[in-house]
Amino acid sequence: MILAVDTSLGTAVAIVADDGALRAEASTDDPMGHAEVIGDLLRDVVDGADGDTVTHVVAGMGPGPFTGLRIGIAAARTFALGRRIPVVPVPSHLAAALTAIDEDGVDGRFAIVTDARRREVAVTVFDGVDEMGIPRVVAETVLVPRAGLDDALSGTTGIEVSTLSAADLARVGARAIAAGRTLAGEEPLYLRHPDVSVPGAPKKVGL
Amino acid sequence: MTEPLVLGIETSCDETGIGIVRGRTLLSNTIASSMDEHARYGGVVPEVAARAHLEALQPSIDAALTEAGVRLDDLDAVAVTSGPGLAGALMVGVGAAKGLAVALDKPLYAVNHLVGHIAADILTPDSEPLEYPTVALLVSGGHTSLLHVRDLTTDVEMLGETMDDAAGEAFDKVARLLSLPYPGGPEIDRAALDGDPEAIRFPRGLSRASDMAKHRYDFSFSGLKTAVARWVERCEADGVEVPVADVAASFREAVVDVLVTKALAACADLGVPRLLLGGGVIANRRLREVALARAEAAGVTVRIPPLSLCTDNGAMIAALAAELISSGRRPSTLAFGADSTLPVTEIQVGESAAVA
Ligand SMILES: [Zn+2]
Numbered sequence: 001m002i003l004a005v006d007t008s009l010g011t012a013v014a015i016v017a018d019d020g021a022l023r024a025e026a027s028t029d030d031p032m033g034h035a036e037v038i039g040d041l042l043r044d045v046v047d048g049a050d051g052d053t054v055t056h057v058v059a060g061m062g063p064g065p066f067t068g069l070r071i072g073i074a075a076a077r078t079f080a081l082g083r084r085i086p087v088v089p090v091p092s093h094l095a096a097a098l099t100a101i102d103e104d105g106v107d108g109r110f111a112i113v114t115d116a117r118r119r120e121v122a123v124t125v126f127d128g129v130d131e132m133g134i135p136r137v138v139a140e141t142v143l144v145p146r147a148g149l150d151d152a153l154s155g156t157t158g159i160e161v162s163t164l165s166a167a168d169l170a171r172v173g174a175r176a177i178a179a180g181r182t183l184a185g186e187e188p189l190y191l192r193h194p195d196v197s198v199p200g201a202p203k204k205v206g207l
Numbered sequence: 208m209t210e211p212l213v214l215g216i217e218t219s220c221d222e223t224g225i226g227i228v229r230g231r232t233l234l235s236n237t238i239a240s241s242m243d244e245h246a247r248y249g250g251v252v253p254e255v256a257a258r259a260h261l262e263a264l265q266p267s268i269d270a271a272l273t274e275a276g277v278r279l280d281d282l283d284a285v286a287v288t289s290g291p292g293l294a295g296a297l298m299v300g301v302g303a304a305k306g307l308a309v310a311l312d313k314p315l316y317a318v319n320h321l322v323g324h325i326a327a328d329i330l331t332p333d334s335e336p337l338e339y340p341t342v343a344l345l346v347s348g349g350h351t352s353l354l355h356v357r358d359l360t361t362d363v364e365m366l367g368e369t370m371d372d373a374a375g376e377a378f379d380k381v382a383r384l385l386s387l388p389y390p391g392g393p394e395i396d397r398a399a400l401d402g403d404p405e406a407i408r409f410p411r412g413l414s415r416a417s418d419m420a421k422h423r424y425d426f427s428f429s430g431l432k433t434a435v436a437r438w439v440e441r442c443e444a445d446g447v448e449v450p451v452a453d454v455a456a457s458f459r460e461a462v463v464d465v466l467v468t469k470a471l472a473a474c475a476d477l478g479v480p481r482l483l484l485g486g487g488v489i490a491n492r493r494l495r496e497v498a499l500a501r502a503e504a505a506g507v508t509v510r511i512p513p514l515s516l517c518t519d520n521g522a523m524i525a526a527l528a529a530e531l532i533s534s535g536r537r538p539s540t541l542a543f544g545a546d547s548t549l550p551v552t553e554i555q556v557g558e559s560a561a562v563a
Contacts, residue, residue, distance in 0.1 A: 007302075035298045039305030039315070039541030046309060066254065067295040070261050074299050075306030077265050082279055082310025188261070194254040205436040 004170035007072030008064025014166035024048030058173030095169035097135035215525025218300030219292025226522025234275035239263035286528030290549030297545035314538030316528035324485035326527035347486035348375030367424025377428035402456025
């Protein structure tokens with residue numbers, strides 16, 4: 001069984017069987033409060049799915065607001081450490097793409113769009129699924145100004161989401177594991193450098 | 208359970224601290240610091256610290272387990288800092304602690320960082336047990352607090368704290384004024400070596416009679432920092448070289464003087480002849496010297512934990528949780544969050560209700 005944890009938007013946790021069948025799912029849509037809810041949601045799905053036999057933990061790597069995003073990744077990593085099982089990092093947009101294809105019947109080329117704050121959105125363009133059933137990325141995730149989204153999409157259907165399915169994240173992870181593929185690195189998809197500048201000379205205080 | 212085995216996670220500032228204790232016995236004090244990454248910015252950058260915590264957690268936990276020679280399954284509980292501290296940094300630790308506790312199905316204790324600094328003292332097997340009540344002075348880059356500790360697990364009171372910069376921050380900012388690198392504490396110390404601490408009479412914040420009614424035990428370092436800046440600018444305007452050694456020594460003396468004076472005033476006012484020092488700025492030798500000398504003259508006993516336990520660390524968090532467990536406290540529920548301004552009176556956060 002595969003546990004997936006994602007805090008890139010709300011807080012979403014799910015356990016699916018190796019064939020993708022849902023065993024347990026718990027989530028909140030609240031874009032804040034990840035630290036408060038993550039423990040109870042994890043315990044709910046572990047209890048609900050008899051989670052003793054979890055073999056992998058899929059961590060949703062964003063993009064998403066950094067502070068919340070890290071909470072899920074941290075919890076996924078320590079859960080895996082506690083069970084001595086591997087962590088499988090998966091870009092969060094892949095979950096939304098799978099939902100769009102499987103649940104909503106979206107066909108052909110489309111883009112997953114999520115809010116990135118500061119009047120920007122994160123955009124990843126997909127086109128169907130590959131031979132393993134993993135949504136095929138045709139343009140890597142980029143940040144674009146919300147005002148310029150239509151230009152950036154240039155005709156591609158944009159699907160803006162504000163929640164993610166952890167079950168679909170787990171399914172993408174299961175397919176990646178089966179295919180022996182790595183979908184993301186260790187580093188969260190921050191897409192921005194820390195917002196700091198190297199200080200110049202001290203400000204004068206006046207004599 | 209008399210000797211609980213506890214793993215503590217501390218991420219309130221720029222140190223990722225993982226500690227493992229068995230009761231009052233220290234088994235590992237593993238620290239990964241992101242200080243070098245902050246150096247180019249001249250101070251701790253919260254986002255940089257939070258990113259570094261996420262990277263350092265897993266390797267630090269592994270290193271601590273190896274050093275302690277224990278397995279995660281052996282743990283009796285997990286402990287974590289809930290606050291005070293940098294919110295985004297704290298949340299990494301909170302998420303990690305919850306993931307670990309649920310995976311292991313072990314109790315979780317969410318504790319107060321400042322009280323953790325006091326708990327560091329119980330991990331010193333060679334000294335007599337800490338006697339209560341005691342006054343505690345905690346000085347670091349993140350806090351400057353004067354506490355009245357009647358009991359470690361039940362009764363800690365905030366007497367006063369800084370109204371603006373923490374003492375460690377003041378050292379960093381003044382170091383920058385003097386074109387010295389970050390972190391400022393050791394640099395100011397080095398620069399002050401040949402300086403005259405009496406050369407310049409810099410102001411002692413909140414020490415005038417008019418301040419003492421309302422802010423008897425509070426601190427303020429922003430006026431001092433501005434005074435140093437003025438002094439440096441005046442030198443430059445007059446075309447004379449800044450006497451860095453004298454400025455550093457005089458600045459440091461002003462900080463040390465006000466810290467020690469207020470701490471010993473608290474001891475005298477409360478009739479408590481004991482003072483515990485904690486926090487990273489305790490590494491400052493001049494502060495320790497002055498505190499020891501003036502405390503002795505005042506008949507106050509000073510305790511200073513080893514410096515590795517004075518700076519932020521996970522062992523003190525584990526130690527505080529071990530004391531809570533030994534005193535019969537129930538674990539926290541899983542619903543607590545990070546509280547960047549957690550009051551010191553909240554020694555444990557979110558204790559679960561008694562089972563009827
Ligand atoms: Zn501290």
